Amino acid sequence: MNRDLINSPVERQNILNNSVALKEIEKKMNLCGYSWQGENVFTITDAAQIFAVDPRTIQRVIELNRDELVQNGFQVLTGDKLIHFREKYTNISTQVRALSLFTFRSILNIGMILTNNDKARSMRSTILDITMSVFEKKTQGNYQYINQRDPEFIDVSYKNETGRRDFTKAINQYINMGAYKYEYFTNKVYQCIFLEKAKEYQRILGLSNRSNLRDTMYTEVLRCITAVEKGAAYELEKEFNRLGHKLNKDEASAIIEALATHPFTTPFIEQARTKMASRDLSFRDAEHKKLGQYITSVDPEDFDRFLGEKSKSLEQQIKEHRDVFLRLKDK
Secondary structure (H helix, E strand, C coil), X not given: CCCCCXXXXXXXXXXXXXXXXXXXXXXXXXXXXXXXXXXXXXXXXXXXXXXXXXHHHHHHHHHHHHHHHHHCCCEEECHHHHHHHHHHCCCCCCCCCCEEEEEHHHHHHHHHHCCCCHHHHHHXXXXXXXXXXXXXXXXXXXXXXXXXXXXXXXXXXXXXXXXXXXXXXXXXXXXXXCCCHHHHHHHHHHHHHHCCCHHHHHHHHCCCCCXXXXXXXXXXXXXXXXXXXXXXXXXHHHHHHHHCCCECHHHHHHHHHHHHCCCCCHXXXXXXXXXXXXXXXXXXXXXXXXXXXXXXXXXXHHHHHHHXXXXXXXXXXXXXXXXXXXXXXXX
């Protein structure tokens, strides 16, 4: 797991959004702060002691990275909130008019930002080790198929297979090209949705030649593929009937491109590109360079979806589906 935490805000946020790993990191570090609103919080003095630096160094980190720190729980108590905090913790001086507080996440955030600091360097190492351990444990090292932990994967994959059959049937019946037309138009669909041909996708994920690429695709991507392929099957038949003959390569390509750029379709394709590029960078260390502009930090909900307590391997999901079916059958 190669993470440039110092220079990449996206990489930092991917760690800080991973609640599954954060729980393990917090247990390991066992930092003692103040209990406030259900969280463990730390003052600037506490943070300075954690990293063995002058409090002014922490102040500079705040000044340069305030928005990011606020996103990860940093806050400044004033007014009634400060009064309530001081009532609970009498060691806070009455001379203080504004009290800066860091959550555990924002302490980690500082540790990812500070350079030339042994404490921060050690913290980054611990963060990465535990994060990698969580991924290994949850996926059993099988990162390429982490997409299948999505509880919607089975249903979406089944619908995609149905749409695929309709599409290949339409290619066979309504397009006048050689046998390579199946590969050509599959690549056309992929390029329209995530800007890569099958071989490119395979190389980026490090898949074998015998791999079924769609077994590794996220549900958002599969839904877009299904929509375009089913729509193309319908439009190809319609155009065939209108023309009275099979379509050539350019005519068929124009139909697929029109579907992929339709105002109804584009929001879903944009979402699929963002999810695919961002998750693959975080979950699989796979960078889709053609989708670089779509890379963001992965949502906390996605970490729970693929790594949380309720996430399950495909084998577990299939077994549960089978068990439910057998129980219903026995009634």
